[in-house]
Amino acid sequence: MDLRIVGPLATAVERAAVDGVLGPPESGWHGGVRDARLEGHVAYGGYAARERRHLLLPALHAVNDRVGWISQGALGYICQRLTVPPADAYGVASFYALFSLTPRPPVVAQVCDDVACLVQGAEAVCAELERTLGPAGTPTAAGRATWQRSPCLGLCERAPAAMVRVAGEEPRETVLAPADAAAVADELATRGGPTGDRAPSAPPIPQAGDPSLRLLRRAGRVDPESLDEYRAHGGYEALRRSLEIGPEAVIREVIDSKLLGRGGAAFPAGRKWEAVAHAAARPHELVCNADESEPGTFKDRLLMEADPFAVVEAMTIAGIATGCERGFLYIRGEYPLALERLERAIAQARSHGFLGDDVMGHGVRFEIEIRRGAGAYICGEETALFNSIEGRRGEPRNKPPFPTQAGLFGRPTVVNNVETLVNVLDIVREGAAAYVAIGTAGSTGTKLFAVSGQVERPGLYEVPFGTPLRSLLDLAGGVAGGRQLGAILLGGAAGTFVTEAQLDTPLAFETLRAVGATLGSGVVLVFDESADLAAVVARIARFFRDESCGQCVPCRVGTVRQEEALARYVRARGDGPGGEVRMEIEAELIGEIGRVMRDASICGLGQTASNAVESAIAAGLLETPA
Amino acid sequence: MSAEPIWFRLPPPPTEVPRAPERPAPRAVELTIDGASVAVPEGATLLEACRSIGIDTPTLCYLENLTPVNVCRVCVVEVEGLRTLVPACSRTVEPGMVVQTDSERVRHSRRMVLEFLASSVDVSTAPDLRRYAERYGAEPGRYGPTAATVAQPVKVDNELYVRDYAKCILCYRCVEACGTDAQNTFAIAVAGRGFEARISTEFAVPLPDSACVYCGNCIGVCPTGALMFRSEHEMRAAGTWDEARQARTDTICPYCGVGCTLTLHVQDGEIVKVTSPLDHEVTAGHLCIKGRFGWAFVGKRGE
Incomplete structure (x- = not known):
């Protein structure tokens, strides 16, 4: 590719930051020192250079982390190193909120x-x-x-x-x-x-130590930085068993366990694994989606912080079962402690033979690479996440083809949420039969709930599927200060509001679907009766406007029009009969906007961007000022 | 002295040139569109299937000579059994599909998409979009006078063409034409995110500082007039642009041996714009800087 790179040159500091990720430049063609005797007129680049495009995001991170922002010179140097056109790289860098392309203090x-x-x-x-x-x-x-x-x-x-x-x-x-x-x-x-x-406070896992815990069994009790302690508490038993019974049997167990994805879409995990394991095209790819950015969600963060080895072990089992030799763990950019602990866990696992060319002496190879997100909610969408790893803008792809057919780098790909993967440990260790005994018929196992807002004991809770919402709320000590409940936002910004009347609904995928609500990723955001829900819903509308990738029209413009109509709706309150008429017009318009976003958007972000707004209006939560 | 000079050798006798095996004819796929049974070759898109039976499906980001990106969502159709609508331009046909192209659901989505665009973008030079908006009864005015728009000053930074991104619907066509679909120059890309996403050079530098080679293929594919010949832009500003007075004449580009067909748009004896037919087997609608812009010499003999 013939790159035209003009403008200022990268500073020595910027170059060093990039070289820290990519190594020193191979030649003058890649931004190094020209040596005509060695290079002559041979053009480097082409396929081999484009193969390295997935290093674009790490290189941008390196400069942003070193200098605080990414200058034109730094971007040009990265482009030269990776053979990426500058306009293209600018499009990528400007997509992510953590990167600044204008001078910014460090x-x-x-x-x-x-x-x-x-x-x-x-x-x-x-x-x-x-x-x-x-x-x-x-x-x-x-x-x-x-x-x-x-x-x-x-x-x-x-x-x-x-x-x-x-x-x-x-x-x-x-x-x-x-x-x-x-x-x-x-x-x-x-x-x-x-x-x-700076402020380590009360443990955010109030149930820690409770013997009924499964996913959070080790959380708060076992040193998350010690492989020995992890192994002393049941660690790597599941991987050992999975290597003994072999990939087919592992996949059989996961299918029989009826494990549903915990990232929000509730897709049967075993079916994904089976499809990829049987895909003829090679190599296969594994991705662990740790980019949880749903407002109100922090379950995967605490799981990764408290039990990082469990995530590493589960990825290893998934990778070996589905024929992958490496897995990418894509973690959101705002999780420094989880990142640090995972990096340490991976290094320890590697040095003890739990990762690498010969996993546990069974002659199979598996490696884990961590990729850091850079501030984009949309990258939690699986196909946007693939594009992000590949060094492109985090724009979702049209489906089909599905990830199991053509995912990361166009290869058959298993992509699972952190919590989904950690469930696999118990499934493999105890067998599917024991697993399906927990939870409901349609939703097996336990679920992590991120409980926050105006609640007495906010934190991460683990309960079996089928537990009524009321019991979960009681577990968290009820509404803060003993006040009356106003509403609960279930499932996060893409979820729905429920009220007192729905508190006895069992928390399971099928039961919530029946009442028009969604479990999403397990967010339970509690608001007391005095909460200004209009401000909350306005913030949600702004969130979707800010986080829409901008690719398809229904979401790019729809999220803006929704925010505007909601503001008009709220302003019309208390304006007498005239105001009521205007509220009705705006509510209808919000319904029409929601419908086109749900029907015609490319991905789940646009399709769910109106859920919370519409459900709040339908439940009458916004009719009177707080 | 040898009887046969070394420089005189008979060419080797001709041998059979191996031929590629005949490709099997694509299998036909049968589906139902708006109640009518249709058979199209395997791998065809729903849009092609619709067009084969004369259903006029609106499209904005789709163009025959580019890879479908399915971002405008104006071509969506309803397929029985699917949760969401699907873009006709890129969804391939499957046996037994039952498709509705004019259901209430489809009409609603198309109307809203057109309303969203017409309320946020200057569509004054986008005849297709305006025609569709009328067909589907779009009322962009109902979002009020304060509805956010992409209004911004027009970029005039070179002699050949202007970029008026207040008219841009972000269909990605120009990015594709500048990239792997035609020119492989990669001077522009989508930058930013959400409603603030824009077509841009790196750090929004002016075109002369970018990788642009002025092939003008981005103008050729732009559906809204956001990218426009400078000649057209200036004539429109002066009020002298009049397509009714323009003759279109096909000719062959005089510059090199490729033989691209040029369509000259001539008004009052002056060439005001040059295009190439989309279905032309040499150009597929794409040209280079010489064919697209290099006609200032015409009619200048003796000056």
Whole structure:
């Protein structure tokens, strides 16, 4: 490919950051020093160079983490190294919210103002920051720091949350939760502490230690950084058994377990595995979807933080069963602690022969590569995630073909959510028969629920499918302060509002479908009777407007029109009979917008973008001002 | 001295040139569209099947000489048994499909998509879109005067063509034509996300600083006039653009031996625009800078 790269050159620091990921340049054609004797007129590039395009996102991360933003020179250098046209790479870089393509201070506080934080005072934090530091984006601390608003950071159990990222030679992230304006300002002034948590608070897994726990069995009890402890608590028993019984039997168990995907779509996991295992085309690919970005969801984060080896072991079982020699773990960019622990777990597993060319001495090969997302909710959609790994814009693909036919790099691909995979450990260890005894006939096993909002004990809960919503709410101590329940947002931003009347519905895929609700990824966001639900729903509408990839018209424009119509609906409240007529017109319009998004959008984001808004209006939750 | 000079050798006797085996004729697939039974070759799209029986399916992002990207969603049809509507332009036929192309559900989606576009984009130079909007009863005005739009100043940064992204419906056609579908230049791509997504060069640099080679194939495929010959743009601004007074004359490009067919659009004795027929076997509608723009010399003899 004949690249035309003009403009300023990359600085030495930017080049070093890129070379840290890609290695030194092979030749002058790739941005290195020209040596005519060695290179002559031979053109490098072509297929071999384009094969490396999947390194685009890691290279962009490297510069962004080192400098805080990506300059034209840095982008040009990356393009030269990877043989990617600059316009194309610019399209990719500008897709992701964590990357800045304009100069930005190296220290950035991301202050979450999404639903769970909103009801816990995020607006007050932002207002105070605006007063003390100036509007979002204003440089502070002698131009070295700034703050910005952020969609859900997945720290809902400790809302309101903030995260401070520090770019530099040793980039690091600090979680502040619960956050207040003074702590954020202090963090910006002192340029961030070490990676991790400044405010370790009450354990976010209130059930920790309960013997009935399965997925969370080790959480909070076993050192997540020790392979020995993991093995002392049942770790790698499942992989050992799966290697003994062989791939066919493992897939049989997973099919018989009726395991349904826990990422939101509830697709039978065993059918995916079987389809890929039997696909003639080689190689096969495995992807673990750890890009949970649904507002209100933090289940996969806690699972990865508390039991990283379980994720590694489960991926190994899945990969070997379906004929994959490597698996990609795509983790969202805002999960520093989970990332760190997974990296450590993978390194330990590799050095002890649980990963690599000869897994547990059985002569099979399996490796795991981690890929970091860069701030795009849409990349949780499986085909958008493939594009993101491949170094393209995270735009969903049209289906068919389905991932099992042509997924990552066009190959047959198994893609499973973190929680889905971890379920496989018990299925393989205890057998499908024991597994189906838990839960309901249509939804087997246990489910993780991320409970947050105005609830007494927010956190991660594990209960068998079929548990009534009321019992889960009781488990979490009920509505905070003993107040009356207003509504529950079930399933996150793409989910639906339920009220007191539906509290006795058993939490299972089939029972919720019957009442027009959805389990989604297991979000239970609780609002008391005084909560300003209009503000909550407006935030959800803004979320979808911000996170739409922009590819198809129904979602790109529909999410904007939905937000506008909702604002008009809310404004018309309390305006007498005239207002009521206007509310009715807007409600009807919102219904029409929702219908085209549901019917004609390419992917699940657009198809579910109106769920929460429409269900809130249908339940009459927005009719009167809070 | 040898009897046979080394430079004189008879060519080897001709041998049979191996031929590729005959391809089997594609199998026919039978399906039902709007109650009528249709048979089309395997691998055909629903759009092709619809067109084969004379059903006029609206399309905006689809063009015969480009890979379907199915992003505009105006061609959606209803297939029995599927949860969502499907884009006719890229969905291939399957045996026994039962398709509705004019159901209430289909009409609703098409009307809303056209309303969304007409309420957010300047469609003044997009005749197809306006015709469809009328057909499906779109009322873009109902989103009110404050509805967000993509309005922005027109980009005039070179002598040959202008980019007016206030008219852009983001159909991806120009990106495809600039990329692997025709030119392989990759000067433009979609940048940004959601409603803020735009067609852009890297860091939005002006075209002369980008990789653009001015083939103008992006103009050739643009369905809304967002990309336009500078000559047309200036004549429209001056109020002198009048397609009724324009003659279209097909000729062969005088520059090289490829022999591209040019369609000259001539108004008042001046060439105001050059295109090439989409179904032309040499060009498939695509040209290079010389054929597309290199006609300033015409009629200038003796000046």
